[in-house]
Amino acid sequence: MNIGLFFGSFNPIHTGHLIIANTVVQCDDIDQVWFIISPQNPFKKSGNLLNEIDRLRMVEAAIEDNFDLRASDVEFRMPKPSYTADTLAYLTDKHPTHKFKVIVGQDNLKNFSRWKNHEVILNQHGLIVYPRPGASPSGLTELPTVSVIEAPLLDISATFIRSSIAGNKSIRYLVPDPVIELIQARKYYQ
Incomplete structure (x- = not known):
C-alpha cells in the first residue's frame, strides 16, 4: 500500500x-493518507500546544467518515522532539509492505536541508509537495522522488483559529463540526 504521511x-x-x-x-499512486500527530516539532516552540491525546481526538473526529484517511499516534511513543526520518524508519520497519511518502507544503522546502537525514527521506521515500501562498520555487521539485500536486492555495492558520476561540468568535467553516463540538465540550484553547 502507498501511504502519504501528513506530519503536523x-x-x-x-x-x-x-x-x-x-x-x-x-x-493515482496514494492509497491512504495518515495524519501523524507530532507531540513536538523540532522547529517550533511547544508553548501553546494542546495535549497530544486531545489533538489526536480532534483528528479522529475530523476524519471519522473517510476511510482513506487515518490518524496516527506513532510519535507519542518516540523520543521528543520528533524527527520525520526517525518516524519513517520506524514505520518502514513496522509495515514492510507499505511505501511511505512525506506530504509537505512548498514553503517547507526552503528549510528541508536542515531536516534530520533529509537525503534519506528524499532517496528512500520521497515527497509529495502541495502549493502554499508566497512560497519560493525550489530545485527540489525537479528531483524524481518529489511529486508536486495541484491543490488549492490555502492559508488557514491554526493560530488564527486558536485566537478566535480565545476571543469567543466563531470558527465555523474553519474546522469540521465534530471538531468544533470537541473544542466546545472540552473548552480547548479558552
Whole structure:
C-alpha cells in the first residue's frame, strides 16, 4: 500500500489540512493518507500546544467518515522532539509492505536541508509537495522522488483559529463540526 504521511501538530486540525489530505489521496499512486500527530516539532516552540491525546481526538473526529484517511499516534511513543526520518524508519520497519511518502507544503522546502537525514527521506521515500501562498520555487521539485500536486492555495492558520476561540468568535467553516463540538465540550484553547 502507498501511504502519504501528513506530519503536523494539528493544533487544531482544520479544513485546510483536510482539503490537502483529500487532494493527496486522490493521486493515482496514494492509497491512504495518515495524519501523524507530532507531540513536538523540532522547529517550533511547544508553548501553546494542546495535549497530544486531545489533538489526536480532534483528528479522529475530523476524519471519522473517510476511510482513506487515518490518524496516527506513532510519535507519542518516540523520543521528543520528533524527527520525520526517525518516524519513517520506524514505520518502514513496522509495515514492510507499505511505501511511505512525506506530504509537505512548498514553503517547507526552503528549510528541508536542515531536516534530520533529509537525503534519506528524499532517496528512500520521497515527497509529495502541495502549493502554499508566497512560497519560493525550489530545485527540489525537479528531483524524481518529489511529486508536486495541484491543490488549492490555502492559508488557514491554526493560530488564527486558536485566537478566535480565545476571543469567543466563531470558527465555523474553519474546522469540521465534530471538531468544533470537541473544542466546545472540552473548552480547548479558552
